[in-house]
Amino acid sequence: MVDLSVDLGFLKLKNPVLGASGTFGYGLEFKPFYDLELLGGFVVKGLYLKPREGNRPPRLVETPAGLINSIGLQGIGVEAFCRDILPELSGLKTAIIVNVCGEEEDEYARVAEYLSRHQGIAALELNISCPNVREGGRCPAQSPEATYRTVKKVKQAVSLPLITKLSPNVTDITAVALAAEEAGTEAISLINTLLAMAIDPETRQPKLGNVMGGLSGPAIKPIALRMVFQVARAVKVPLIGLGGIFSAEDVLEFMMAGASAVQVGTANFVDPDACLNIIRGLETWAENHGLQNLSQVTGSLKV
Amino acid sequence: MVDLSVDLGFLKLKNPVLGASGTFGYGLEFKPFYDLELLGGFVVKGLYLKPREGNRPPRLVETPAGLINSIGLQGIGVEAFCRDILPELSGLKTAIIVNVCGEEEDEYARVAEYLSRHQGIAALELNISCPNVREGGRCPAQSPEATYRTVKKVKQAVSLPLITKLSPNVTDITAVALAAEEAGTEAISLINTLLAMAIDPETRQPKLGNVMGGLSGPAIKPIALRMVFQVARAVKVPLIGLGGIFSAEDVLEFMMAGASAVQVGTANFVDPDACLNIIRGLETWAENHGLQNLSQVTGSLKV
Amino acid sequence: MLIDRKARLVEVESWGDYFLFTIDSPEIARQAQPGQFLMIKVSETTQPLLRRPISLHNVEHTRLQIFFQVAGQGTRLLSSKRPGQSLDIFGPLGRGFSLSSELRNREVFCVGGGRGLAPLHYLAGKLKAAGARPIIFYGGRSETDLPLKGRLKASGLEVLVSTDDGSCGFRGLVTSLVEEKLKQRKPAFLYACGPDPMLEKLADICRREKLAGEFSLESIMGCGFGACWGCVKKIRRDGQEKYLKVCQDGPVFPIEEIVWPENEHG
Amino acid sequence: MLIDRKARLVEVESWGDYFLFTIDSPEIARQAQPGQFLMIKVSETTQPLLRRPISLHNVEHTRLQIFFQVAGQGTRLLSSKRPGQSLDIFGPLGRGFSLSSELRNREVFCVGGGRGLAPLHYLAGKLKAAGARPIIFYGGRSETDLPLKGRLKASGLEVLVSTDDGSCGFRGLVTSLVEEKLKQRKPAFLYACGPDPMLEKLADICRREKLAGEFSLESIMGCGFGACWGCVKKIRRDGQEKYLKVCQDGPVFPIEEIVWPENEHG
Numbered sequence A, B: 001m002v003d004l005s006v007d008l009g010f011l012k013l014k015n016p017v018l019g020a021s022g023t024f025g026y027g028l029e030f031k032p033f034y035d036l037e038l039l040g041g042f043v044v045k046g047l048y049l050k051p052r053e054g055n056r057p058p059r060l061v062e063t064p065a066g067l068i069n070s071i072g073l074q075g076i077g078v079e080a081f082c083r084d085i086l087p088e089l090s091g092l093k094t095a096i097i098v099n100v101c102g103e104e105e106d107e108y109a110r111v112a113e114y115l116s117r118h119q120g121i122a123a124l125e126l127n128i129s130c131p132n133v134r135e136g137g138r139c140p141a142q143s144p145e146a147t148y149r150t151v152k153k154v155k156q157a158v159s160l161p162l163i164t165k166l167s168p169n170v171t172d173i174t175a176v177a178l179a180a181e182e183a184g185t186e187a188i189s190l191i192n193t194l195l196a197m198a199i200d201p202e203t204r205q206p207k208l209g210n211v212m213g214g215l216s217g218p219a220i221k222p223i224a225l226r227m228v229f230q231v232a233r234a235v236k237v238p239l240i241g242l243g244g245i246f247s248a249e250d251v252l253e254f255m256m257a258g259a260s261a262v263q264v265g266t267a268n269f270v271d272p273d274a275c276l277n278i279i280r281g282l283e284t285w286a287e288n289h290g291l292q293n294l295s296q297v298t299g300s301l302k303v
Numbered sequence C, D: 001m002l003i004d005r006k007a008r009l010v011e012v013e014s015w016g017d018y019f020l021f022t023i024d025s026p027e028i029a030r031q032a033q034p035g036q037f038l039m040i041k042v043s044e045t046t047q048p049l050l051r052r053p054i055s056l057h058n059v060e061h062t063r064l065q066i067f068f069q070v071a072g073q074g075t076r077l078l079s080s081k082r083p084g085q086s087l088d089i090f091g092p093l094g095r096g097f098s099l100s101s102e103l104r105n106r107e108v109f110c111v112g113g114g115r116g117l118a119p120l121h122y123l124a125g126k127l128k129a130a131g132a133r134p135i136i137f138y139g140g141r142s143e144t145d146l147p148l149k150g151r152l153k154a155s156g157l158e159v160l161v162s163t164d165d166g167s168c169g170f171r172g173l174v175t176s177l178v179e180e181k182l183k184q185r186k187p188a189f190l191y192a193c194g195p196d197p198m199l200e201k202l203a204d205i206c207r208r209e210k211l212a213g214e215f216s217l218e219s220i221m222g223c224g225f226g227a228c229w230g231c232v233k234k235i236r237r238d239g240q241e242k243y244l245k246v247c248q249d250g251p252v253f254p255i256e257e258i259v260w261p262e263n264e265h266g
């Protein structure tokens, strides 16, 4: 039997596969398909203090090997989440991570603070990297300073472990990662979506109601992998890699590049049981390669 | 008959389709497939002062809907180009554009200066955005200041029209575009490739000899289109859009987003006659849509 | 709701761009309701990346039928499947049509434009079984858009057809045929599925005639089971306008709840 | 060199993972030389994105033959083509084998491992026609890797086979069989195509035996016609080591010019 577990220091996962925020609903949506306790864990959809309407539809457009979304973080808000959803999740023997959003820096701390008063949350993921909520797709993770400030504020407000989620829409991903580390984040997850666009030549209109959106899926995997590789060489905190993971081999690439765990996003839409299949694939691969602990794979790239 | 021509101010093209640098060889490679004079023009492969060996192979890896390359600008150097190749090109009735490279800022000006002493070159494209030549994939187009300085120096050295080619590996593409404009570039082309990576889980080695490379092809089109859209709203100089163009519809998307002309890159590998097919497709589309001048399409997006 | 990766394609019938598939999937068949839909994998590659939502056209014993029109790459790939092959599907999904017991002995209009006919066969069958009197309005541009009219009649359903070009039945839009018939008949309810302009026009007619009803809406879907918030349409409910999920809160919505023209673009 | 989008696939033969296609393409056939190759479109979608390089296995009148092994997604898609379908190919490409007139009446070794046999049939035929005495060394892991041995013999060629497991012919690596034969025979030249470790070993043998020859190299190709600089290998020529294009300067290179192990990775 292979040991698939990974230890992030602040959190031990039974395996390195987490459902990615915004693609895993509030978790419950996947209950009909498999036992959620088989997962390393999952990150619920981004939450603000208040319920949020989200962006004007259409919100999705397919591109070659990719998907652009402009959901705009529609959601029920942290209060309703803690009241209606969390009690259903907190009994599960798997890591429940909550994706934390904010209109401005203070809101992140307030959402985190609200969540910290509830049981059953393993960690918070700071979504400072959504391209769908501010004018022109901007986000705090595009600046080391704003990243530092936001992480620091949340850090001061709560004692829950923090995972800071980075944006690929930057010149130097390592500078932002270092800022998050310096501000005290326990881990870094990367990447969020790449700012993108599509046009319908017949109507001459953008295909998304919100004009621009975020690109995910296999198309972006090579970019995500490169960023994980770069950040792994720059910081000491553990990394959670994501972007276009659809198979166990994809997970291995991210782990070799330096990720301790991964998240699976868009693949959940194509196959609701994608995470489960990937976990099984990892087990088989480890067996076939005579590995005892899958965690050995992290950072094992030969360059 | 539809008028496909576009006027960049400093250069009139018979149609908006150019072969993209590095994917179009020195032009002559395409002669067996069609008459090069049918093109709007083409951009020859990047040139340094001296011949260049390029990067260690493997240099190519396919990814979903994409291609990562790490050629590293192998080439014959500007002297051999002017002596052996240019005479064969300069008689062609199509726009010959030369992609200009430099190890440091001065070299760009010297290559440009050398080229400016020869006949038959319609414009220079400053390749300040190649991710395959410097440590960590860095390039001048990642900084507005370095962009400004490089363009300015070349501008002072030559009177040939300049097209500055931007990198997508930046936080704010408009800031770099504005810097290039301020430094006096006649046009801007975008985008070059996205820094990317792939790993072979069996060997645990990077799939590219040079570890990282540049991602091109349909996978990146949504990102390229978004950047053209953003830059079109920020600058006044004409834009040449590229990134994943494989069809006439793709060209129309870029033109609607604000490009006056386009370049076709990776598609030339898949179909050596891709540019020709795209030009024909544009003609048909314009006819079917009752357009007299294709150039009307530029910037016609309804947002 | 479950994933069936070995749903066997039993029979393929086709008329030009239109395809009728008969699929063996006992478990999904057992749970199905009219107005629900399936998410179907159309490609083994990433092109296209996503599954395609297709309504249940009919359900009999262990078998499902789907009726679809080739609209693009995904449905074209689907149309190339052959009898004996396995399909990778999951479902049944969404909130289907409500079948109120008050419709018993009453006339009910079921209006479908082109591929919008898809969910109405199953619905009309259930209505009949429940003692209502469904009338299917089946509209298209031309007779070739109405390949199922013969079968619907043969299965004992009342069918009125319209074509824009008059090649079959009433000449004009199916909405005009509905208006025409409303002069004589007083249905208790109207169900419809079809292109947005058709639905919007029907919504006008229903409002004017004070006729209650439900529409099955389409939307581009990421997941089909409520996980992505990608499929929303603007719905007026409990005095508030909000974006509800077509895949989970729909695809069927009460007519008066649908907000036009917010939902038109795309 | 030209693009033939309607090259008709006339015949498909297969043995496990190995496929032999006969393709009608008069113009390409007319220009072809042994050692040259085609770029073949394997998919209508972007997966895989690029064409696949495949050697000319044989050319007769208007017809080309290719012989390939399924190695991944691209060759798998290619293997699913059926007789009567059109292939989208371009070629002939590259610099093939040199056929020196000095080989007349001399013995010539043609060594192929597995799919590396592909270009040798055409070559051996031309050699024979030119009056040389080609001997094909055909090696594989097991007998199933040597599907063409019967045909080669039937077409009048001298064939020596080896298998790693001894299931057919000499037991051992094909390079050992070559070494064995070199004890008795003195060929004038050696041609080879196959996996890098086999070629490197053969290069050693040739250096030791002072035997001249040429290898056909493989490389991942972007374009196949010299436009991308993606396929280079390190070659020692005119006293300098430089990256030359396999698609244009090769795929055939003089053995002594090839630099090992620089070219091994990948």
Ligand SMILES: Cc1cc2nc3c(=O)[nH]c(=O)nc-3n(C[C@H](O)[C@H](O)[C@H](O)COP(=O)(O)OP(=O)(O)OC[C@H]3O[C@@H](n4cnc5c(N)ncnc54)[C@H](O)[C@@H]3O)c2cc1C
Pocket (backbone or CB within 6 Å): C037, C048, C052, C053, C054, C055, C056, C066, C067, C068, C069, C070, C071, C072, C073, C074, C075, C076, C115, C118, C119, C217, C218, C219, C220, C221, C251, C266
């Ligand atoms: C709940 C539901 C049930 C459906 N049931 C049926 C059915 O029973 N029979 C049938 O023929 N069709 C049905 N559709 C529509 C069908 O899903 C689309 O035609 C299909 O997804 C188009 O995919 P494609 O790859 O062929 O076309 P694409 O190339 O993806 O698109 C072609 C055109 O269709 C539009 N389109 C794409 N996806 C959708 C979508 N999900 N809904 C509406 N328009 C879309 C695109 O904007 C484009 O204009 C249903 C849609 C929904 C949401």
Ligand SMILES: Cc1cc2nc3c(=O)[nH]c(=O)nc-3n(C[C@H](O)[C@H](O)[C@H](O)COP(=O)(O)OP(=O)(O)OC[C@H]3O[C@@H](n4cnc5c(N)ncnc54)[C@H](O)[C@@H]3O)c2cc1C
Pocket (backbone or CB within 6 Å): D037, D048, D052, D053, D054, D055, D056, D066, D067, D068, D069, D070, D071, D072, D073, D074, D075, D076, D115, D118, D119, D217, D218, D219, D220, D221, D251, D266
């Ligand atoms: C000039 C030339 C002639 C060739 N002739 C033949 C032939 O006649 N018969 C034949 O069976 N094969 C031939 N090959 C090899 C053939 O091109 C590859 O097997 C094929 O491209 C693999 O594609 P795929 O999608 O099936 O596999 P992929 O999934 O792309 O790759 C499978 C494995 O093959 C390797 N590979 C991919 N492309 C190439 C390549 N171009 N060369 C070598 N290895 C590669 C990959 O690194 C991977 O390990 C030739 C290659 C070249 C360069």
Ligand SMILES: Cc1cc2nc3c(=O)[nH]c(=O)nc-3n(C[C@H](O)[C@H](O)[C@H](O)COP(=O)(O)O)c2cc1C
Pocket (backbone or CB within 6 Å): A020, A021, A022, A023, A045, A046, A067, A069, A071, A073, A099, A127, A130, A165, A191, A192, A193, A215, A216, A217, A218, A220, A242, A243, A244, A245, A263, A264, A265, A266, A267, C222, C228, C230
């Ligand atoms: C429809 C959709 C909604 C998303 N919503 C969120 C979100 O709420 N919070 C967040 O941090 N990331 C969100 N993301 C980004 C994903 O978590 C992930 O970073 C990205 O999609 C790349 O991974 P993938 O290619 O595996 O999907 C969303 C992505 C998609 C496709």
Ligand SMILES: Cc1cc2nc3c(=O)[nH]c(=O)nc-3n(C[C@H](O)[C@H](O)[C@H](O)COP(=O)(O)O)c2cc1C
Pocket (backbone or CB within 6 Å): B020, B021, B022, B023, B045, B046, B067, B069, B071, B073, B099, B127, B130, B165, B191, B192, B193, B215, B216, B217, B218, B220, B242, B243, B244, B245, B263, B264, B265, B266, B267, D222, D228, D230
């Ligand atoms: C193999 C290869 C070589 C390239 N070489 C150059 C180059 O020499 N100079 C340059 O400016 N861009 C170079 N590029 C970038 C392309 O010109 C283009 O910007 C990029 O590939 C995106 O366009 P595409 O998706 O249409 O290929 C190269 C791209 C590829 C794939």
Ligand code: FES
Pocket (backbone or CB within 6 Å): C220, C221, C222, C223, C224, C225, C226, C227, C228, C229, C230, C231, C232, C245, C246, C247, C248
């Ligand atoms: S399609 Fe994903 S929530 Fe409806």
Ligand code: FES
Pocket (backbone or CB within 6 Å): D220, D221, D222, D223, D224, D225, D226, D227, D228, D229, D230, D231, D232, D245, D246, D247, D248
């Ligand atoms: S494959 Fe493009 S240069 Fe050789």
